[in-house]
Amino acid sequence: xxxxxxxxxxxxxxxxxxxxxxxxxxxxxxxxxxxxxxxxxxxxxxxxxxxxxxxxxxxxxxxxxxxxxxxxxxxxxxxxxxxxxxxxxxxxxxxxxxxxxxxxxxxxxxxxxxxxxxxxxxxxxxxxxxxxxxxxxxxxxxxxxxxxxxxxxxxxxxxxxxxxxxxxxxxxxxxxxxxxxxxxxxxxxxxxxxxxxxxxxxxxxxxxxxxxxxxxxxxxxxxxxxxxxxxxxxxxxxxxxxxxxxxxxxxxxxxxxxxxxxxxxxxxxxxxxxxxxxxxxxxxxxxxxxxxxxxxxxxxxxxx
Amino acid sequence: xxxxxxxxxxxxxxxxxxxxxxxxxxxxxxxxxxxxxxxxxxxxxxxxxxxxxxxxxxxxxxxxxxxxxxxxxxxxxxxxxxxxxxxxxxxxxxxxxxxxxxxxxxxxxxxxxxxxxxxxxxxxxxxxxxxxxxxxxxxxxxxxxxxxxxxxxxxxxxxxxxxxxxxxxxxxxxxxxxxxxxxxxxxxxxxxxxxxxxxxxxxxxxxxxxxxxxxxxxxxxxxxxxxxx
Numbered sequence: 001x002x003x004x005x006x007x008x009x010x011x012x013x014x015x016x017x018x019x020x021x022x023x024x025x026x027x028x029x030x031x032x033x034x035x036x037x038x039x040x041x042x043x044x045x046x047x048x049x050x051x052x053x054x055x056x057x058x059x060x061x062x063x064x065x066x067x068x069x070x071x072x073x074x075x076x077x078x079x080x081x082x083x084x085x086x087x088x089x090x091x092x093x094x095x096x097x098x099x100x101x102x103x104x105x106x107x108x109x110x111x112x113x114x115x116x117x118x119x120x121x122x123x124x125x126x127x128x129x130x131x132x133x134x135x136x137x138x139x140x141x142x143x144x145x146x147x148x149x150x151x152x153x154x155x156x157x158x159x160x161x162x163x164x165x166x167x168x169x170x171x172x173x174x175x176x177x178x179x180x181x182x183x184x185x186x187x188x189x190x191x192x193x194x195x196x197x198x199x200x201x202x203x204x205x206x207x208x209x210x211x212x213x214x215x216x217x218x219x220x221x222x223x224x225x226x227x228x229x230x231x232x233x234x235x236x237x238x239x240x241x242x243x244x245x246x247x248x249x250x251x252x253x254x255x256x257x258x259x260x261x262x263x264x265x266x267x268x269x270x271x272x273x274x275x276x277x278x279x280x281x282x283x284x285x286x287x288x289x290x291x292x293x294x295x296x297x298x299x300x301x302x303x304x
Numbered sequence: 305x306x307x308x309x310x311x312x313x314x315x316x317x318x319x320x321x322x323x324x325x326x327x328x329x330x331x332x333x334x335x336x337x338x339x340x341x342x343x344x345x346x347x348x349x350x351x352x353x354x355x356x357x358x359x360x361x362x363x364x365x366x367x368x369x370x371x372x373x374x375x376x377x378x379x380x381x382x383x384x385x386x387x388x389x390x391x392x393x394x395x396x397x398x399x400x401x402x403x404x405x406x407x408x409x410x411x412x413x414x415x416x417x418x419x420x421x422x423x424x425x426x427x428x429x430x431x432x433x434x435x436x437x438x439x440x441x442x443x444x445x446x447x448x449x450x451x452x453x454x455x456x457x458x459x460x461x462x463x464x465x466x467x468x469x470x471x472x473x474x475x476x477x478x479x480x481x482x483x484x485x486x487x488x489x490x491x492x493x494x495x496x497x498x499x500x501x502x503x504x505x506x507x508x509x510x511x512x513x514x515x516x517x518x519x520x521x522x523x524x525x526x527x528x529x530x531x532x533x
Contacts, residue, residue, distance in 0.1 A: 209396060210407075216354070217459065218384035219411035221377065 007210075007227035011203055012234065018202060019231070022195045023239050026289065029188030030243035030282045035250065036181035037281060041274040043174040046167070046267045049107060056144055057161040058083065058134040058151055062101075065131070065158040072155070079156025080132065086154065087136060092146050096136040104130035110268050114260040131158055170267070189289060196235075196293040200228055204301040211302055225298045229291065236290035240283040247282075251275045305463060305494045306330040306353060311362035313348050313518075322348040324518040325362070330496065330511075332462070335489045337505045338498040339529055340515035346498040349515065350465055353496070354386060355379050367462055384412055387456030387464045387493075391471035393448045395440040395455075401427065402436035405454045412459070426458040430484055446477035450484065457488055464488060466497040470504060478504060502529035 012019060060080060061070030075083075087096050105127045112118030138144055144162055152160045204211065214224050251272060260269050306329070313323040323345045330336050338346050351357040352364050355371045364371050367385050374382060395404050402423055409419045427436055430450040440448050449469060456464060466485060470478035482504050489495045499505060505512060505528060512527030513520060 209394065213394060213396070213407065213455075214411045216383060216388050217408040217411060217455075218380040218382070218386075220380045220413075223411055223413070 004223065004226045004230065008230045008234075011207070011227050011231050014206060015199060015203055015231070018195075018199045019235055022192065022199055022235050023242070025188060025195055026192045026235065026239035026286060027242035027246070029185050029192050030239055030286055030289075031246040032181050032185035032188060033285060034243055034247045034278050034282045036178050036185055037278045038247065038250075038270055038275065039174055039178040039181060041278065042267075042270050043171065043178065045270060045274070046170065046174070049111070049268050055163050056136040056138065056147060057163055058087070058096075058136060059131040059158045059161070060133070061156050061158045062129060062131045064129065067158050069153065069155050069157050074128070075132065075156030075158075079154070083134070083151060083154055083157060086150055087134060087147070090147055090150060092138055092140070092143050094137045094139045096134045099133045099135065101127050101130040101132055104133060107268075114269065116261075192289055193293050196232060196290060197297045199231075200294060200297040201301055203228065203231070204298075215303075224302055225295070228298045228302075229294050232290035232294040233287070236286040237283075239290075240279075240286035243282055243286070244279040247275055247279060305332045305334070305367060306496070307363075307365040308349075308352075309363040309365070311352065311359045311364055313345075313352060313357060314360045321360070321518045323352070323359075323515075326515075326518070326520055328513065328520060328523060330494060332494055333489070333492050335486070335495045335508070335510040336497070337508070337510055337512045337527075337529075338496060338515065339500070339505060339512060343517075344515040345518040346515055347467070348518075350467055350496070350498060353463075353465060354388065355382060380412075384459060385462045387453075387459070387461035389449070389452050389456045389464070389466040389469045391468035393440070393445075393452045393472075395448055395451055397440055399439070400436060401432060401438050401440070401443070401451050401454075404440070404451055405458050408455045408458055414459075422458055423454075426454045429457070429487075430454045431480075444477070445473050446480055449473060449477075449481055453481070453484060453488070457493070461493065463494045463496065466495065466499075468499055468501075469497065470499065470501050475503065479507075482508060505529040 060075035060083065061067065061073065063074045065074075084096075084098075087093050105125070108125065108130060109122060112122045136147060138147065148160050148162070151157055211224060251270075255269050263269075308326045308328050311323055311326045312321050314321045326345075326349070338349060340346050348357065352359060352371075353366055355366075355374065358372050366382060369382060371382060396407065399407060405423045405426060406419050409422065414422075424433075424436065427433055430453055432447065432450050432454065435443070435447065440451065443451065449472075453464075453466075453469070464485070469485070470481055473481060478501065485495055485497065486508070509526045509528070512522065512524050512529070514522035
């Protein structure tokens with residue numbers, strides 16, 4: 001082990017500039033991949049909050065609903081039953097999920113709890129300020145007129161929202177950002193793989209004398225490969241740590257420092273636990289990114 | 305110790321075989337010179353023993369193992385039983401004499417205390433006692449070759465393969481190296497030496513195998529470099 005560590009130290013010293021350039025490329029590609037994954041987590045979170053982007057959201061009346069169909073105040077059990085039956089019988093409806101006022105209240109607490117004004121607003125709201133909602137999945141997402149016209153006029157229905165219209169632009173933006181980040185990350189990952197392979201080729205050339213002797217005296221394949229594998233592991237861990245640092249800075253300055261305060265009313269934003277999960281995933285990606293090409297290239301260039 | 309059983313080796317893209325139906329046996333403790341002009345097949349012969357190449361047909365046995373059937377992961381174990389010395393010494397310039405010799409043991413995972421015992425013992429054997437701290441560029445050619453021999457012998461291999469070990473040395477120094485190889489041979493190590501150095505072969509009077517265009521054309525028990533009149 002001591003001999004392997006000596007080789008590793010010698011190799012890192014000899015290849016300082018190559019190692020630094022590899023770490024920079026890997027860090028940037030991992031950071032972009034992290035951002036792509038974080039945006040995906042954000043999209044999922046937004047979907048969870050608002051329901052599926054292709055659904056209709058039917059909100060029943062609360063005691064304060066201003067709609068003409070809500071003159072009797074909060075929707076009664078008979079009205080709820082009538083709306084549910086109408087949805088069940090409608091041929092355009094595939095299925096629907098019920099969200100209780102309590103669940104809607106909990107969601108609102110999370111959303112409004114992100115900002116100071118929201119938190120103040122929460123003080124005046126209770127569970128009864130929120131309606132019971134139905135998230136309706138259509139057989140054909142384009143065909144929603146029939147359901148909207150049938151349900152929106154029913155007594156006890158406060159409003160019907162097409163989430164497709166409401167959230168379409170937001171999801172579209174999240175999708176584009178996610179793909180842009182992942183595509184750029186993909187290109188940089190290719191660059192990183194090529195750099196790993198280049199570094200190994202150059203190191204193998206620089207150490208050809210040692211490698212030749214090792215092979216002749218009967219060093220095992222693992223012993224010959226180990227310094228290369230360890231060097232890649234060191235680069236991978238440093239890169240993963242730098243990318244995690246970058247992501248943490250993004251969470252601190254952008255998500256917590258800006259988005260949650262300024263755009264807290266749009267949706268619930270990703271939290272630290274989402275970021276930690278993404279960091280874990282990118283660390284695994286970093287290891288694969290370093291180890292797979294290293295094993296392939298060492299077999300090729302070291303003839304082990 | 306080494307057996308070639310109708311061994312033919314043809315390199316890809318070559319019409320002529322580098323070795324052509326070679327059939328011979330080298331016993332334990334023998335000292336054998338391998339002679340022949342450039343391109344006669346000496347290097348291929350040595351490469352096959354080291355399992356750096358595989359025969360196109362026939363069988364090569366080294367230390368009781370048929371090496372063409374040996375799986376790749378067992379090759380290092382085979383090579384630990386072989387020591388190899390080259391014309392160009394192949395020392396690591398950034399390491400001292402001690403470190404160069406110790407390197408051969410470190411990379412096969414020998415314990416530190418064993419390295420500390422074996423290296424000085426071997427340096428003493430090759431006549432480099434007290435020079436362990438020097439770097440290769442502070443040594444003469446003969447001393448550098450002694451370091452290379454120490455590195456090849458430190459793990460006490462069963463077979464020592466020397467490819468032109470005196471090729472870069474003057475005649476007087478060469479004699480010293482040959483005395484050393486002879487001494488190692490007397491410790492029951494089989495020595496196989498490829499050489500062009502006729503005076504050494506003539507002087508030593510050991511077994512001589514001559515190759516020409518890949519074929520064994522002479523195998524004499526106490527031979528000389530050329531033919532005796």
